[in-house]
Amino acid sequence: MSQRDYFEKDYYGVLGVAKDASSADVSKAYRKLARELHPDARPGDTEAETRFKQVSEAYSVLSNPEKRQEYDRVRDLVGSGGFGAGAPGGFGGNGGFGGGAQNINVEDLLGGLFGSGSTFGGSRQTRQAGTSARRGRDLETQLRLSFADAMAGVTTTLRVAGRAPCSVCFGTGAKPGTPVETCSTCNGLGAVSNNQGLFGFSEPCPTCGGSGRIVPQPCTRCQGSGAEIRNRDIRARIPAGVRDGARIRLPGKGEAGSYGGPAGDLYVNVTVEVHELFGRRGDDLTLHVPVTFSEAALGTKVRIPTLDEPVTLKVPAGTESGRTLRVKGRGGHRSGGRRGDLLVTIDVAVPRKLTRTQRKLLEDYAATEDTAVREHLDAALAAQEV
Ligand SMILES: [Zn+2]
Ligand SMILES: [Zn+2]
Numbered sequence: 001m002s003q004r005d006y007f008e009k010d011y012y013g014v015l016g017v018a019k020d021a022s023s024a025d026v027s028k029a030y031r032k033l034a035r036e037l038h039p040d041a042r043p044g045d046t047e048a049e050t051r052f053k054q055v056s057e058a059y060s061v062l063s064n065p066e067k068r069q070e071y072d073r074v075r076d077l078v079g080s081g082g083f084g085a086g087a088p089g090g091f092g093g094n095g096g097f098g099g100g101a102q103n104i105n106v107e108d109l110l111g112g113l114f115g116s117g118s119t120f121g122g123s124r125q126t127r128q129a130g131t132s133a134r135r136g137r138d139l140e141t142q143l144r145l146s147f148a149d150a151m152a153g154v155t156t157t158l159r160v161a162g163r164a165p166c167s168v169c170f171g172t173g174a175k176p177g178t179p180v181e182t183c184s185t186c187n188g189l190g191a192v193s194n195n196q197g198l199f200g201f202s203e204p205c206p207t208c209g210g211s212g213r214i215v216p217q218p219c220t221r222c223q224g225s226g227a228e229i230r231n232r233d234i235r236a237r238i239p240a241g242v243r244d245g246a247r248i249r250l251p252g253k254g255e256a257g258s259y260g261g262p263a264g265d266l267y268v269n270v271t272v273e274v275h276e277l278f279g280r281r282g283d284d285l286t287l288h289v290p291v292t293f294s295e296a297a298l299g300t301k302v303r304i305p306t307l308d309e310p311v312t313l314k315v316p317a318g319t320e321s322g323r324t325l326r327v328k329g330r331g332g333h334r335s336g337g338r339r340g341d342l343l344v345t346i347d348v349a350v351p352r353k354l355t356r357t358q359r360k361l362l363e364d365y366a367a368t369e370d371t372a373v374r375e376h377l378d379a380a381l382a383a384q385e386v
Helices: 003-008 009-017 023-038 045-063 065-080 101-113 146-153 291-298 356-369 372-382
Strands: 139-147 154-160 163-165 191-196 200-204 227-229 232-238 247-252 266-270 279-281 283-292 300-304 310-316 324-327 341-348
Touching: 003 065, 009 023, 009 045, 023 045, 045 065, 045 232, 139 154, 146 266, 154 266, 163 300, 232 247, 232 266, 283 291, 283 300, 291 300, 291 341, 310 324
Parallel strands: 139 266, 283 341
Antiparallel strands: 154 232, 163 227, 191 200, 247 266, 279 283, 300 310, 324 341
């Protein structure tokens, strides 16, 4: 856990306890949630897994009196508005010049919170390479779905390469069975302050390299970084109704962080295959259904396929080519479970060849036909044919 985590995360909220909760209440809340959310109890439930990790992280801070005090201190500053706009990088001119006692504290914390920023241009030393807490990079992966799977939603396995939590120490960086300790130089803050007259500024802690933690006996597999390069299989639930071109974010499923840094996110770029019959318009499906001229003129009932079972479509007498009929509730699946409609476009098919009998019948019919259908063109034609 870095100071940035303290700044951003509401550990009390995660555990559902009050800020003044006793340590017994904190433990009780943790045990209850851990039982509910444990991956063994809910295999494949990635949401529960994410929450389990959040709960574990919150507990690791709130159950440790020193860390909890430090966390409260950071959160108090956040709450008091000591951070100006509250956004990383939004501190320009806030550094230590105000003269109030609190500014010194803000200064101390800033270094730890935003390790890469320079409070006073260029004054920060480059820390020794290799041991500072680092967030894992965001990763991208592609997922191709059939039309039916995209409509129904699927649980799938994504193979991701790159930095993953070390399979020996599970990301702690410590040799199994050995502790991860809070750095005593910076009390877990990750930064130490240097006061030079009026100008106080902070630097990454030289002992822990900014992570706030010390691993006395590093894991031999990952040399203490907590990460190793390997392939991982990630179970992901793709919601029903996902669209072609959708980009799904899986928080914390990207590259593993190093030396206590958080993991990056995984972005899944979804491609949905084209269906041979159905098209898509939002939550609705589209389908073209040809009918003959006489069916369109006289009206008919047609059996049509849907995504699950055939239905009977009533084509009213006098339906023009291109008219769209709506079949309620036979469209795609919405995320909330409600379905869109099936939009059926009627195409009137014209025969390319006629038998002798058909021709005779049509000619007889044509003789009775009303040709006023083109009346609206008459004025324009008259003007041009003068
Ligand atoms: Zn390891
Ligand atoms: Zn330190």
